[in-house]
Amino acid sequence: MNGTPLVVNDVMTRRVVALRTGAAFKDIVRTMREWHVGALPVLDDGGQVVGVVSEADLLPKEEYSEADLDSAGWSRHPADVLKADAVTAGELMTAPALTVTPDTALAHAARLMARKHVKRLPVAGPDGTLRGIVSRSDLLKVFLxxxxxxxxxxxxxxxxxxxxxxxxxxxxxxxxxxxxxxxxxxxxxxxxxxxxxxxxxxxxxxxxxxxxGPPRRPDLSPDLPDPQRPAPA
CATH class of the missing domain: 3.30.1340.30 (Histidine-containing Protein; Chain: A;)
Structure with a gap:
């Protein structure tokens, strides 16, 4: 440790699977299943993190299928209804991406996850390119x-x-x-x-x-008169 607080770079996962904005819906589902993850970062052509696709972004496809859709669905959950028609990562992703940098303190990353109710955060470098991903389980590694x-x-x-x-x-x-x-x-x-x-x-x-604190010094001469006090009459 050498007096240096742990940061995201100390615990993050560096091998990360990511999507391009044009990734198709079925490919997204297949990738999540193969990698056993519930969310994937989405990159632009320059490798910068532009969003995240999670299982929650995919569920409207099933929840708001055309057969079950009614006017109440449109009025209550318009964003989800629109995602029901989305077919690519760029259309499905939540953007802009919520990211941290490699030198972000673990405590800050933990607070960010708790406040935003997310289980993992993409780690981006100063140029916005993907460096890794940090999850709740990564943050708990410190307790090992x-x-x-x-x-x-x-x-x-x-x-x-x-x-x-x-x-x-x-x-x-x-x-x-x-x-x-x-x-x-x-x-x-x-x-x-x-x-x-x-x-x-x-x-x-x-x-x-x-x-x-330090031990109290004992009174070595309790019977001696206090010179500051007048002698008793």
Missing amino acids: REDADIADDVRREVVVRLFGTHADTVRVEVHDGVVTLTGRVYTTALVPLATRLARAVPGVVDVRCALS
Whole structure:
């Protein structure tokens, strides 16, 4: 890791099947079946991503067949009805394509998928050409990191950076991706930040923080009078 957050380029699938805009309906269905995918990127003649065809784009062909189509269908779902007559990828695709770049952070890609309700995103380079595809399962690969690797990152990128020369007083343990921080630190003001930063380390499932401040100094002479207080009468 070397302190570098994981990005899409670290987990994306580079071998990707794509369609040209002129791909025929049956060829699209056949390709999805052969590759066991529910969506395919669509490229123009220059190899740039211009759209995505998904199973949802194909279903109107069956749902709004001419025999079953009525005026209610036209009024309620005009875009789907039009797709029922489409026969090529260029006509069927959802455009413009929702894409990410290879250097997109995994957290951003995950948020984008969740907000747009998609299962995969084409990965496009600066020139718009297809570089790969990233799916929900790709994003979950980060949670397969070894516990030892996660512990090394937490110690180096969180504990050492925050507590410096006092880092040796902090113990880092990781089990099934759950990080446990124990020990004493010179100031408890940094404890919430340590928890937050540890949680951001790729592969961390949860953080349990039991860090405490320095021990209180004992009162070595409890029976000696306080010179600042007047003696009792």
